[in-house]
Structures are given as C-alpha cells and as structure tokens.
Amino acid sequence: MPAVHPAERYGRVYVLRIGHRPQRDKRITTHVGLVARAFGANGFILGDVCDDHVMESLRGVLERWGGSMELRCGVSSRRYVAEWKRGGGEVIHLTMYGLHVDDVIGEIRASPRPKLIVVGAEKVPPFFYEAADYNVAIGNQPHSEVAALAVFLDRLYGGEELRIEFPGARVKIIPSPRGKRVVSLE
C-alpha cells in the first residue's frame, strides 16, 4: 500500500539552505536537497544565491525518482524567514548550540504549523538564531548539515518518511538482498 506522505499528518515542511558558497559547497548543498526530498520535505529553498549545478542535479532526481518538492533559489533568506513567520509558519534552525532535539521534538510534532527548517554552511548570522522559534541541536557536537537534517526529519516523522512512495517516478527499486534491481514504471 502506498505510504501517506507524512506531511499530511505533521504539516508542510520546507528546508532553507543558507550560506551556500558556489565554489566550495556544491556537493554538500546538493546532498542537503537530496535529503530534503528523500526524507519527506515539501520544498527546498537555496537562499541568496542560485547555483545551476545544484538545482539541475535536484531537478534530475525529481524527474527520475519522482516527488513534487518545490525548488527555489536566489530568494533573500532573511526575507523568506520573515515571510514564513508572517504567514503563520514556524522556523526551526538546526544548530549545535540549540536545545537538544529530544527536549523539543514532542512540542514541534504536536504543532500543525508549517515548518521551515534552516541549515547553515559556515558561520550563521545572529538573525537566524533570533528569528527561529526553535534552535535545535542534533546533539551538542559539531557535525554536518546533511546529518542534522536527516536526523531531524526522521525524528519529526517518526521514521515514516523512509516508506514514502514518490508520485511520478519513472523508476523504482525492488529491494533485494544482493545486487541492484531497478524497474521502469513508464
């Protein structure tokens, strides 16, 4: 049976990637976008810059593997956060300096408000700490925006996101104990 998209239960979820440096961060920002899609976010926003390499990679994955995640780039991150809040949504900034995820995830899951998850690259300006409704730490040790986003979305959706069936997929993997089985859906 196709899985119900968990966003139907927990509200709309977008990911805002800030601080992307096109010379250095192409691969890691692409991975942030891939995790956003695969772990059930409804939108991926690359703030302040556009990077064709990143956006084309993500569009290619959506075309082949399905899903209807909204993709945008080049919008002002600060304005996006402010407008999200004005529209009634809440902002969750992932940072190692924040409150431990275990101490806030219950409250976040209980809220039906649309959620904007902000992940940084290098130093995150104080604006985002102040504008956030929650500054959430996936443990209080430094690691990676990719890991932080994956763990946060998995906690938010309680693991349901790993069974999402993506609409419009052209191919699908048949899980197998050995080797690769991929079938065409066209």
Ligand SMILES: C[S@@+](CC[C@H](N)C(=O)[O-])C[C@H]1O[C@@H](n2cnc3c(N)ncnc32)[C@H](O)[C@@H]1O
């Ligand atoms: C490589 S880290 C750089 C962190 C940077 N030194 C700072 O002052 O925020 C890039 C991003 O990974 C995420 N991140 C890294 N460790 C994290 C943790 N323990 N909990 C939550 N997010 C984390 C944050 O979104 C952070 O902005």
